[in-house]
Structures are given as structure tokens and as C-alpha cells.
Amino acid sequence: MTASEVINLAIGIGAIVIGIIMFWSLPVPGVTSRNASSLPFLSIIIPARNEEGRITPLLQSLQEQRFKQFEILVVDDDSSDNTAAVAENYGATVLKNNGSGKSSACWLGAEHAKGSWLLFLDADTRFTSVDGIQNLLHFYQGNGARGIVALQPFHTVERLYEYLSVVFNIIVVVGMNLFTIWGSRFKTAGSFGPCILCNRDDYFLSGGHKGIEGAIMDDLALGQAFLDQNLPVRCLGGKGIISLQMYPEGLGSLIEGWCKSFAVGSKSTHPVVMLMVIIWISGSLTTAGALISSVIERDPAMMILSGALYILYTFQTAWFARRVGNFKWAIFPFYPILFLFFAGIYLYSFIRVNVFHSVRWKGRNIKV
Incomplete structure (x- = not known):
């Protein structure tokens, strides 16, 4: 040798x-049997651009939730398909954005929200448990209901090319700095993006999505905006609560999506x-x-x-x-x-x- x-x-x-x-490790919010009566009204905000083919599973999963104290605001970000019509068929309130991007769509949704807590969801996510929202809200409440709790949805794979995302999925989680053997010793890189829960007061105190408009990695930037106000940012796995299928449109979309995210995100x-x-x-x-x-x-x-x-x-x-x-x-x-x-x-x-x-x-x- x-x-x-x-x-x-x-x-x-x-x-x-x-x-x-x-x-x-990758912790997830636990299951709870606590009563939902102590939870406040929730506004669910879904920015959507040409999501006609992907938003239905999310809207269906929201209808199936045992927790019902919420409104759904779908912000149509200048879609050229039937995203708005699909959302309206599921009882969502549709707001029209001028097509200037996800951050402006989220900000518009927050401005129109009636809830004291805000839940921002990507249109390609879906809840995998009928108690998913309730468990997430109880976790947030149990940790002081301050700052952000963000979940990285569990990736559900349906096509062979999607396996090419394996290493990306691992590094996205690891790159948040929170899941080493030292736990939270390192400062978080920001927030996961597909599922973000916060309270209304903290959101507007941080400047929300308006303050980070133009950022490529809006999730990381939003988390940093909360940290700048000394507000906590907690990131967890979404297994058993929320999932998503990444880039179902094909290999080109997968390459485009990871290209957009990775070299910039790694700087954090x-x-x-x-x-x-x-x-x-x-x-x-x-x-x-x-x-x-x-x-x-x-x-x-x-x-x-x-x-x-x-x-x-x-x-x-x-x-x-x-x-x-x-x-x-x-x-x-x-x-x-x-x-x-x-x-x-x-x-x-x-x-x-x-x-x-x-x-x-x-x-x-x-x-x-």
C-alpha cells in the first residue's frame, strides 16, 4: 500500500x-395534544407566480387541517396561468401583485392580513398531517411566540431526476449552521424559506419583506432582519408536518432553481x-x-x-x-x-x- x-x-x-x-441532528416540532383554543387567529400568506399546477395539494391540505382559525391569502404575482382561479375555488382570498417578485408579494399579503400571527408558505408545499398547523403553532407558542420559527419541508421524490437534489437538500440544512454537534453555538445563516411563522408585531418591527426586497435569498435576508432586532430565529425539519416536491417541471427547472440559490446562499x-x-x-x-x-x-x-x-x-x-x-x-x-x-x-x-x-x-x- x-x-x-x-x-x-x-x-x-x-x-x-x-x-x-x-x-x-435535525429536530422537528413535536406532536401535542393541547387544546387549540389558546392559539390566536392565523393569516396564511402564499405568494404564487404561475403555480396553477402546484398549488392545489397545499390548498387541499389546508382544508383538511383540524385547526380552523385561519384565513388564506394567495398573492398572485402577475401569473399568466389560472393560479388565481384555482385559489378562489378553494376559498382563498386572492390579492393581485404587480409582478415585482416574491418579497413584494409577501409584503402585500402581510399588509392585508387580519391575523396576529403570520404563516408564509411556498405554493409547492403541503401539510402531511391534519394536525400539522396546530403542532407548529403550539411549538411557536411554547417557545415564547417571538421571532421566527421556520421549517424546511420534507422532500417528497416522485421522479428519478429529483434524486439529483440529494446533496443540495443536505447542504441547505447543514448550511444553516444549527445542526452540528455543537447545536446553536454558531449564529444561524438566516431562515428557511418555504415555511415561515412569525407574529405580526415582530414582522413589521423587522421591516418584513419590504426591507429585504431585491434580495435573491429572501429567506436568509428575512432571518437576518429579525436577528438585527434581537429576535430569535429557530429552524427545524418539517418531517411529519410539511413536505414539498422540488422542481417537478423537469431537470432544467431543478438546475435553474439550485443555481439561483446556492452560490449566494453559501456566503451565509x-x-x-x-x-x-x-x-x-x-x-x-x-x-x-x-x-x-x-x-x-x-x-x-x-x-x-x-x-x-x-x-x-x-x-x-x-x-x-x-x-x-x-x-x-x-x-x-x-x-x-x-x-x-x-x-x-x-x-x-x-x-x-x-x-x-x-x-x-x-x-x-x-x-x-
Whole structure:
């Protein structure tokens, strides 16, 4: 066994250990049997642009909630499809935005909201439990009903290409800085975006979405706006409460969406967490390379050691991924493809942001 082979094995082993430290846990709001009578009236605000084909599951899941003390405000952000008609058919109040983006749509919804608590939801989410809203509200109430509680929805996979989002889903969660072995030692990068709960007074005190209009990563910017007012930002997993299917329109949409998000969002990740992410990703590719090299060179000892390490990486990646989505085990023996895709899109995103200063999303060119 050569020195380089020993180094590659050491890198792989170290990266697996780093992975455990990096993604120690992902808590979710607990289930409660408490009575909903103590909960205030809630305004649910859904910004929507051309969501005719995706908003129905969310609206259906809202109708099925046992907690009923809420209004639904769908803010139609200059849609060219039947988003507004679909929302009205489910009893939602539809507000017309002038098409200047998600932040302005959320702000318009908040201005018209009657509730003392505000719940901002992406149109492609859906509640997976009839007590989902109630459990979320009780968690918020139990933690002082201040600041933000944000959930990262559980990713439900329906098509093969969606598995290419595996590493992105893991890094989105890890990049919030809160899920290492040290818990909340590092300052949060901001807020998750698809499901944000806050109270009305704190929202307007922070400046809300109006104060962050124009930000590409509005979720991170909104969380920072709350932190600037010394308001807490709590981020949790959404498993058992809320889910989403990411980019069902196809592979092009998936690439466009992650390109928009990643190079900009990574700037908010703590340097220590970012270093761990880099080591973990590098270790995945080093481990795969060591196994391929041992097979080519027909080195039995190296094949056994690198093969064992490859299997460990397979199980660790699957373990992490199944915290954030319903990814099937069968895909993870091919994990190097998932990491290579992540690296390629990250590089593409970095170039778009730092060289061309422009990304594209939902038919719009966004300057960065």
C-alpha cells in the first residue's frame, strides 16, 4: 500500500467523522395534544407566480387541517396561468401583485392580513398531517411566540431526476449552521424559506419583506432582519408536518432553481461549517476514486479497505438524505454521481453570480 493510498483512506475516514459532526441532528416540532383554543387567529400568506399546477395539494391540505382559525391569502404575482382561479375555488382570498417578485408579494399579503400571527408558505408545499398547523403553532407558542420559527419541508421524490437534489437538500440544512454537534453555538445563516411563522408585531418591527426586497435569498435576508432586532430565529425539519416536491417541471427547472440559490446562499454559512462541508464532499469523491484505483491496480488489501469505506459513505449519505426527504436506499450506492452533480451546479452557480452577475428564475433574469 503506497503513501498516497494511505492518505486517501485517511481523508475518507476523517471525512466520515466530520460528516457526523457536521450533521448531528435535525429536530422537528413535536406532536401535542393541547387544546387549540389558546392559539390566536392565523393569516396564511402564499405568494404564487404561475403555480396553477402546484398549488392545489397545499390548498387541499389546508382544508383538511383540524385547526380552523385561519384565513388564506394567495398573492398572485402577475401569473399568466389560472393560479388565481384555482385559489378562489378553494376559498382563498386572492390579492393581485404587480409582478415585482416574491418579497413584494409577501409584503402585500402581510399588509392585508387580519391575523396576529403570520404563516408564509411556498405554493409547492403541503401539510402531511391534519394536525400539522396546530403542532407548529403550539411549538411557536411554547417557545415564547417571538421571532421566527421556520421549517424546511420534507422532500417528497416522485421522479428519478429529483434524486439529483440529494446533496443540495443536505447542504441547505447543514448550511444553516444549527445542526452540528455543537447545536446553536454558531449564529444561524438566516431562515428557511418555504415555511415561515412569525407574529405580526415582530414582522413589521423587522421591516418584513419590504426591507429585504431585491434580495435573491429572501429567506436568509428575512432571518437576518429579525436577528438585527434581537429576535430569535429557530429552524427545524418539517418531517411529519410539511413536505414539498422540488422542481417537478423537469431537470432544467431543478438546475435553474439550485443555481439561483446556492452560490449566494453559501456566503451565509459559517466558515467552520463550510470547511466541514468541503471536507465531507471531497471525502466522498476521494473514497470513490480510491476504490476505482484499487480495482484497476488489482490490489486486494486496498480493495477491501476502500470498499468498506465506500460502503460507509453510502450508508452515511443515505442516513443524512433520509432525514430531509423520502429518498430510496437503492440510489445511494451511486452516490458519487450525486456529489459530482452538486459540484458541477455549484461551480455553474458561482460563475453566474460572480462573473455574469445574473441568474434566471421563473422567466426572470435576476441581477446579483
